[in-house]
Amino acid sequence: MTYIYAITNQKGGVGKTTTSVNLAAALATANYRVLLIDMDPQGHASMGVGIEKHRLTKTVLDVLLHEQKPNAVWRQACPDLLRVLPANGDLTEAEVALTKRRAGESVLRDALDDARNEFDYILIDCPPTLNMLTLNALTAANGVIVPMQCEYYALEGLAALLGTVEQVMGSLNPDLSVVGVLRTLYDPRSNLTVQVSDQLKEYFGDRVFRTTIPRNIRLAEAPSYGKTIFQYDKQSRGAMAYLALAGELIRRNEMT
Ligand SMILES: Nc1ncnc2c1ncn2[C@@H]1O[C@H](COP(=O)(O)OP(=O)(O)OP(=O)(O)O)[C@@H](O)[C@H]1O
Numbered sequence: 001m002t003y004i005y006a007i008t009n010q011k012g013g014v015g016k017t018t019t020s021v022n023l024a025a026a027l028a029t030a031n032y033r034v035l036l037i038d039m040d041p042q043g044h045a046s047m048g049v050g051i052e053k054h055r056l057t058k059t060v061l062d063v064l065l066h067e068q069k070p071n072a073v074w075r076q077a078c079p080d081l082l083r084v085l086p087a088n089g090d091l092t093e094a095e096v097a098l099t100k101r102r103a104g105e106s107v108l109r110d111a112l113d114d115a116r117n118e119f120d121y122i123l124i125d126c127p128p129t130l131n132m133l134t135l136n137a138l139t140a141a142n143g144v145i146v147p148m149q150c151e152y153y154a155l156e157g158l159a160a161l162l163g164t165v166e167q168v169m170g171s172l173n174p175d176l177s178v179v180g181v182l183r184t185l186y187d188p189r190s191n192l193t194v195q196v197s198d199q200l201k202e203y204f205g206d207r208v209f210r211t212t213i214p215r216n217i218r219l220a221e222a223p224s225y226g227k228t229i230f231q232y233d234k235q236s237r238g239a240m241a242y243l244a245l246a247g248e249l250i251r252r253n254e255m256t
């Protein structure tokens with residue numbers, strides 16, 4: 001079975017891309033075959049694995065709109081078992097085109113039909129909006145991972161996200177579920193963090209990952225070198241945290 005996770009939260013800057021890139025790299029380090037799909041026109045996940053987004057001849061746009069096979073578009077990254085379907089600003093074109101198309105929400109899922117068996121994990125980095133690109137990710141996925149910064153406004157907007165997930169479950173994708181809520185930029189010394197964290201546990205129970213991702217400067221620096229945290233500083237607390245997250249996810253999946 002292939003685990004396909006949409007990494008999503010319509011709030012900006014909560015660590016979606018950092019999580020997509022480094023969880024993908026951690027899973028590939030653990031010898032799983034991983035595909036990272038960049039569904040954000042910002043192209044940050046592509047840049048985060050060292051892909052120069054302005055020089056791309058083929059992107060995920062070609063998979064979505066021009067019937068290119070994913071294996072003709074994806075690129076190998078580091079570690080070797082990691083493949084990436086990159087994106088850049090051109091992807092906004094797909095957002096518009098898919099909105100007009102019949103069954104425009106299912107295009108990514110259909111495009112992955114043959115490719116999915118080549119991977120153990122497919123992670124989809126979503127843009128910070130509940131738009132057609134996010135709907136495609138939610139329709140293609142069998143699980144949702146929600147990175148959250150434990151701040152006062154964090155819970156606001158969560159209802160909208162869960163509403164969208166339920167809507168997609170009810171119509172396009174009955175297999176979908178919220179697999180986990182990930183606490184990012186985590187500071188256990190802050191009272192507010194602890195309060196919001198408790199609220200999350202009350203609401204999501206054991207779907208809140210036990211692993212937390214600390215605020216770690218090395219995680220913020222790595223993308224400016226086009227490197228994952230494992231290439232940039234594998235001893236850092238950020239690297240340890242993403243390895244722990246991968247471990248937690250793998251153990252959970254082995255149990256079910
Ligand atoms: N654990 C962390 N410690 C320190 N900095 C982090 C951490 N996680 C993310 N950052 C930094 O915070 C910023 C936002 O992170 P990221 O790009 O992953 O969020 P995002 O949710 O993908 O944002 P967007 O909504 O724009 O797509 C980036 O500059 C990133 O390097």
Ligand SMILES: [Mg+2]
Binds near residue numbers: 125
């Ligand atoms: Mg992002």
